Amino acid sequence: xxxxxxxxxxxxxxxxLWPAASAFSQxxxxxxxxxxxxxxxxxxxxxxxxxxxxTGADGFIQRWLLLEPIRVPGQLTxxxxxxxxxKDFPVTATPLPHDGDTLKVxxxxxxxxxxxxxxxxxxLYHFAYALNKPTTNVLFWAVTVxxxxxxxxxxxxxxxSNAASVWWVNGSEATALYNDRxxxxxxxxxxxxxxxxxANVIRAAIVNAGGAxxxxxxxxxxxxxxxxxxxxxxxxR
Amino acid sequence: MTQHLASRxxxxxxxxxxLAAPLVxxxxxxxxxDPSTVIAENGKYYVYATGNxxxxxxxxxxWTWRRxxxxxxxxxxxxxxxxxxxxxxxNSWAPDVIRVADKYFLxxxxxxxxxxxxxxxxxxxxxxxxxxxxxxxxxxxxxWSDGVEDSNAIDPGVFRDPTNGTLxxxxxxxxxxxxxxxxxxxxxxxxxxxxxxxxxAINSEASIMIxxxxxxxxxxxxxxxxxxxxxxxxxxxxRAKKVTGPFLDNMGIDMLQGGGKLFLGSGDRYVxxxxxxxxxxxxxxxxxxxxxxxxxxxxxxxxxxxxxxxWRDGWPVAGENFKTGTYEIxxxxxxxALEMAVQGVPVGGARGRxxxxxxxxxxxxxxxxxxxxxxxxxxxxxxxxxxxxxxAVRLSPYMLQAQQKWAITALADxxxxxxxxxxxxxxxxxxxxxxxxxxxxxxxxxAFTGAPEQLWRIDQLADGTYxxxxxxxxxSKEQLALSAVxxxxxxxxxxxxxxxxxRWNLRKP
Numbered sequence: 001x002x003x004x005x006x007x008x009x010x011x012x013x014x015x016x017l018w019p020a021a022s023a024f025s026q027x028x029x030x031x032x033x034x035x036x037x038x039x040x041x042x043x044x045x046x047x048x049x050x051x052x053x054x055t056g057a058d059g060f061i062q063r064w065l066l067l068e069p070i071r072v073p074g075q076l077t078x079x080x081x082x083x084x085x086x087k088d089f090p091v092t093a094t095p096l097p098h099d100g101d102t103l104k105v106x107x108x109x110x111x112x113x114x115x116x117x118x119x120x121x122x123x124l125y126h127f128a129y130a131l132n133k134p135t136t137n138v139l140f141w142a143v144t145v146x147x148x149x150x151x152x153x154x155x156x157x158x159x160x161s162n163a164a165s166v167w168w169v170n171g172s173e174a175t176a177l178y179n180d181r182x183x184x185x186x187x188x189x190x191x192x193x194x195x196x197x198x199a200n201v202i203r204a205a206i207v208n209a210g211g212a213x214x215x216x217x218x219x220x221x222x223x224x225x226x227x228x229x230x231x232x233x234x235x236x237r
Numbered sequence: 238m239t240q241h242l243a244s245r246x247x248x249x250x251x252x253x254x255x256l257a258a259p260l261v262x263x264x265x266x267x268x269x270x271d272p273s274t275v276i277a278e279n280g281k282y283y284v285y286a287t288g289n290x291x292x293x294x295x296x297x298x299x300w301t302w303r304r305x306x307x308x309x310x311x312x313x314x315x316x317x318x319x320x321x322x323x324x325x326x327x328n329s330w331a332p333d334v335i336r337v338a339d340k341y342f343l344x345x346x347x348x349x350x351x352x353x354x355x356x357x358x359x360x361x362x363x364x365x366x367x368x369x370x371x372x373x374x375x376x377x378x379x380x381w382s383d384g385v386e387d388s389n390a391i392d393p394g395v396f397r398d399p400t401n402g403t404l405x406x407x408x409x410x411x412x413x414x415x416x417x418x419x420x421x422x423x424x425x426x427x428x429x430x431x432x433x434x435x436x437x438a439i440n441s442e443a444s445i446m447i448x449x450x451x452x453x454x455x456x457x458x459x460x461x462x463x464x465x466x467x468x469x470x471x472x473x474x475x476r477a478k479k480v481t482g483p484f485l486d487n488m489g490i491d492m493l494q495g496g497g498k499l500f501l502g503s504g505d506r507y508v509x510x511x512x513x514x515x516x517x518x519x520x521x522x523x524x525x526x527x528x529x530x531x532x533x534x535x536x537x538x539x540x541x542x543x544x545x546x547x548w549r550d551g552w553p554v555a556g557e558n559f560k561t562g563t564y565e566i567x568x569x570x571x572x573x574a575l576e577m578a579v580q581g582v583p584v585g586g587a588r589g590r591x592x593x594x595x596x597x598x599x600x601x602x603x604x605x606x607x608x609x610x611x612x613x614x615x616x617x618x619x620x621x622x623x624x625x626x627x628x629a630v631r632l633s634p635y636m637l638q639a640q641q642k643w644a645i646t647a648l649a650d651x652x653x654x655x656x657x658x659x660x661x662x663x664x665x666x667x668x669x670x671x672x673x674x675x676x677x678x679x680x681x682x683x684a685f686t687g688a689p690e691q692l693w694r695i696d697q698l699a700d701g702t703y704x705x706x707x708x709x710x711x712x713s714k715e716q717l718a719l720s721a722v723x724x725x726x727x728x729x730x731x732x733x734x735x736x737x738x739x740r741w742n743l744r745k746p
Contacts, residue, residue, distance in 0.1 A: 078580045158723050177725060178580070186723030191678050224722055224730075224738070 042126035045115040052147070052231040053116055059218035059226025060120040061202070065097055065234055067141040068110040069128050074137030074209040078178040081164045084139050085205045096201060096235040097143060112143075114234055121160070121183055121216035124206060128213075135213060142204040142215065147231045148195040154222040155195055160187040161206050161215040168203040169193055183214045195219065199233075262507070262532060262542045262558075264658065265301040269294060270463075270539040271331035271392070271443070273343075274514030275526040275655070276364065278336075282655065283364045284526065284541060285332040290315070291345055293366075299543060300653025305366060308332070308343065308359065311373045317347045317357050318375035325355025325381055325390065331512070333445065334364075335395045337404065342425035344379065344406065346391035352412040353384030356393045358425050379426055380408055380418055380434065387413030388434075392512075394445030395420070398453075398480060404428075405480060407455070410442040414493070415457060417481060437482045438492035441473070443512040447553070452476045454553060455484040458511035459497060465537045468509035468530035473497030474553065487552065501555040506533040507542070516543060516655060521734030522696050522704065524655050525555070543656030545697035558657045559695045559703070561647045562745070563665045565635050568721035569702050569740035573632035575671075575719075575727055576641040577664055577681045582619045584637050585611035613746075614639045616666035623669075630671065630679040632725045640664060642746045643671070651692055652708075659692040659708055661685050665746075673707040677717060677729045695743070702740035704732060 053063035072084040097103070099114035115127065122142065128135045157174045159167055160183040166176040167190070174190035181187070206215050219227040269286035276283050282296040290307025309315050309329065316322075317329060326349025334343045341361045348354035358376030365371055382390040389412035396405045404420040415438035421428040438444060441457035448454065454476045460469035475484030475492040483491050490496030501510045509530025516524040523546040531537040545556030566575040598604050616639040623640070635641055642665040651659045662671040663685055670685035671693070685691055689709035696704045705719040710729060717729035718739040732739050 156722060156726075175726070184724055187725050189723035189726035189728075191728070192676065220722070 037132075039130050039132060042115075042123070042130040044118050044123045044126050045130075046118065048114050048116045048234070052233045055218065055226075055228055055230045055232065056120065057228065058120060059220075059228050059230070061144055061146060061217050061230070061232045062117045062120075062122075063115070063144055063232035063234065064117070064122055065099060065112045065114055065143045066122070066124070066127055067097070067103060067112050068131060069124075069133050069135070069138035069140050070105050070108075070110065071134060072137060072139045072207060074207070076164045076179050076207060076209055078176075081166065081176075081178055081205075081207050084207055085166050096145075098235055120185070121214045124208065124213040124215065125211075135208065136210045138208055138213075140206045140208070140213070142206065143235075144202050145233045145235060146195070146200045146202055146219070147233060148197055148200060149229055151197045152195040152219075152221070152227070154192045155227060156192060156220045156224075157190040157202070157217065158186040158188070158220045158226075159204070159215060159217045160184045161204075162211075162213050163206075163208050165204055165206045165215060167205075167217070168201075170196070170200055180209060182212075183216055185216060186218075186220070189220070192222075195230075262529075262534075262540060263296075263300060263302055263656070264653065265296070266294065266304050267302050267540045267542070268535070268538050269541050270528055271512050272514065272526055272528050272541050273332045273334045274395075274445070275299075275516045275524075275541075275543060276334050276336065276341075277516075277518075278364045281365070283334070285334060285343065285345075286528075286541075287330040287332075289329070291329045291332055291343075294541070295366075298652050299655030300658055302541065308345075308373055311361070311366070311371060312359060312375060314375075317345075318377055321347045321355050321357035321375070321378045322349075324378040325349050325353065325357070331392045331443065333393050333395050333514070335397060335404075337397065337422050337425070340425070342376070342395065342420075343373065344393035344395055344425075346393060346408075347378075348389075348391050350384065351391070352382050352386075352389035352410070354390040355379075355381035356390050356406070356408050360425060376425055379406065379420070380416070382413075388416055389413060390416075392442045392444065394443070396446035396448075397422075399448055403480070405446065407437065407444040407446060409438075409444060411440060414439050415441055415444045415455075435481050436493060437484055438475070438497075440495045441492070441497065443472075445513055445515075446480070447515050448480075449548065449553075450551070452478065452551065453480050453484075455482070455492060456500060456513040456553075457492070457497060458513070460509070460511075462509065462511060462530060464530070466508045466531040466533065470509035470511040470530050471502040472500040472510055472513050472527065472555075474500050476552070498552065500553060501527065503529075505557075507531070508533070508537075510542075515546065518655065518696075520732050521699060523699060525553075545656070546699070547697065547701055548699045549701075556697045556701070559645070559647075559660070559697065559743070561645065561660075563642055563644050564743045565641060565746045566643055566662075566705070566719075567635060567742040567744060568632055568727075568737075569742055570721040570737040571632060571724045572634075573721075573724055574635035574641050575643065575741075576631060576633050576638070577623070577669065578629035578631045579623050579640050581633070581636060581638040581640060582614070584614045613637070616640075616642075616664055620667065626683060628669070628681045630681055630727050632721060632727055637746065639666065645693075645695070645743070648687075648692065651687065654694050654696070657695070660695055661687075661691060662693050673710045673717070673729055675711040675713075677710060677713065679719075679727055679729065698734075698740060700740070703743050704739055705741055706732070 271287035290309035325347035330346040332345035359373040382388040389410040409415040414436035416434035443458035486496035507529035547554040673690040692708035720730035
């Protein structure tokens, strides 16, 4: 991305930017696609309340901006996934979104939501269901900013996803998984790459055909051990 | 015993003359008899054998061997010392060699009219005949047999106990017992010359010991030697909790009563394996050397071989050097298979679940014919959409698809490593070659060029899995191995013996 690291590392007090709704699951009914029946909060997701979220004991990144799901054909071959990912959202040319931003995809206006996950993984089914959004034949976008205390070379992005997914680190594609699959820790691993000191932008596109959908992500060091010294933040508005 | 002596001399001469034999096992000039343990120094491999002057063979890589004269050329007087000859005789047979601190101890049999024989000692600083320090000093006789006692002091085997550094020598042949004495690690001679040797086995020869996980293993050779394809030589073993025995086989029979679990018998195109030697390459990679009395692909001469040493249920197992063929390459870490990163096509083409056997036939109607077999998927059936240039490599569940089947082919004239030539690894039915890349990763290149990053070393590990290493990684001096990072990513990384990361199952697809 062209955004300067300095801009990215300045932290955002997410709570201050959060829209009128005070809880992740309490979205205005008018914005929901499904029946306007209130649904319980996503059980595994919370609203961020701290400036930064350290990676957990196992190194997983637990703070993300998630875009409400985009309807796609739900095909999971490499060609179909790449077509879906590139159709509406040229990721490397898109400015870093902020919590509460909206994006028009076709005739549908979709919103970005900041979440912390209570688990190692981010449960996209929980996310979409709580918003009364579809969970089948959908494309999710996820973005976060990972802050490294120093330059780290020879590291790898390690992800798992249900189902297919494509991942970028600082604008360069890092890894991808295709076909129907479960989210297994370290299922897809990038080649060796370098994390800059300070902010590093991670983007992901996850395509689900049906059923459960989630993802997990962390960085591994040169010895394949999880890096635990990173923090995840969200972009400053 | 006279016949035994004549047979050994004949075999040694025949082996020396058969240098241009077809190359099947080791390459170059592997003909020899009664080899010592193969030993490495400064990247070269050395082995010594029965024959006039103790013939020596050298290899730069452990695969291609050349004859390099005899040890006795570097001994003052050019023959065993006078005391050795007096205790035994003027012959020089079946040596063994070990490095202890900054010295090499080379033990050899000097038989006279058997069972009168002696084991002599030579002491040297280097194995390299081109070194200015190269020479062997006579260390005199170490053990001997007087021709009457229940011992024939030939076939020495030297063993360093890894648990405490003590040094031991076993020796003997079919006349009487295999015997054990302790050696002085500083001199190579007996530590307690007045103590009676310990009898540890009978009815065998070519003894040597190894140790692992609290057990001592005594490996010996049973059967008859020196008769070409009519030799019944076979390697057997027992184990003990103490270095002095008792060594029991897998059925609890003491080797002093003729026990011995089979380690290696005749097989493939080789008759009469004998004279086990351990070649520990480090990182948990172990090989063993032996000779075959007859290599049928080399006219039945006696040859050296080096093979993987495996372990199972507390016993050593003779592995086989990897053979050319088509394989699935499955990660022991993840259970996923190495594949060229292209969209796979289901074997037989895409189809639905099917009728689960279909409806039952109408009453009285003939049952429908069984479904036709689906042929194996070949690259030519599905490769039209494959990229023409380089492709990425990944790991995926094995689905019997063409991009997951690898032709692994032994290469002639490309060098090798102990026991084996290098291999090329290509997508079966194509020339698309697996290669190491300058960033320490992997790619499938459009064609095999023979470059070092496309030559692969495949070592079988103790548990039967394989370590797969490129001969070289561009821009790197590190020796790296094929490694699984997560479920779907193969890479190259330094080999870690205690992990499944770099262990691979090579299966017939």
